[in-house]
Amino acid sequence: MSQVGIIMGSKSDLPVMKEAAEILEELGVSFEIDIVSAHRTPEKMVDYATTARKRGLKAIIAGAGGAAHLPGMVASMTSLPVIGVPVKSRNSIDGWDSVLSILQMPGGIPVATVALDGAKNAGILAASIVSTFDDEVAANLDKYKASLKEKVLNTADELKQSGYKNI
Template sequence: MIAKVGIIMGSKSDLPVMQDAADILKQFGVEFEINVVSAHRTPEKMYTYAKEAYSRGIKVIIAGAGGAAHLPGMVAAISSVPVIGVPVKSSNSIDGWDSILSILQMPNGVPVATVALNAAKNAGILAAQILASADDELMQKIINYKEELRLHVEKNSII
């Protein structure tokens, strides 16, 4: 199968956070690929990845980065597919605020959907929802998932 979602991160140390996106996409049966693509240490690789994503069948990119967190915005500047940014609280982070603001404060014309700090699972769900807008089978899986969430809360909210 051809990957529909590209999960990229600035460093292998981001994998424990970004794994949540991969896990939820697996749950929905969405094909994905996962790579380390650093905006600062491998800019040529980042450029090629972003430029070729659509032609390779990627429909959504989830990009996680910590610290200065330029990866999501730079990929969005190059690629034509939607980019979801995951701010990662890294060891050199200022409580994650540097990552959040670096991803969130994009100029007009270069949108990056941004999820909460370390919320790669939400990025995976959002990627699946984007794909589901043109895939009824996937949409039903998302509807079922949300119903399971509702039932879980109702079951656990009885005092």
């Protein structure tokens, strides 16, 4: 049974949204992934959102470009946490339309919003949600964050040893 759902408005969002799948895979979080358009397949969107909890999901990551209605519409139909990923699409206004569409939700319908094209962080946030009741995922997150620290410290040591021109 999947713990996290990853949905996107169209296939063109997949290059961004696959980063959420990749980090969830790395952290040992089960997920499902699908294309669910708020505008072109509204019935599928309603079914997805209203059955998500029964299917065992603990969080939903929803990516969309342009008007970016998918995250907010899904959040309006489920009590699960929804993480919105604004996607800079070809018909986008530099991505700002997507960011603001997801960020500016009305009171009572929260959507956690990550940076433009920030699907990796959405995956990490979803894993953090899952980690509140899954000790294995919590341990994997701790290891992941420790590896980030180690990477920075190694780079700092390399800078000290080699100088800024040689890195």
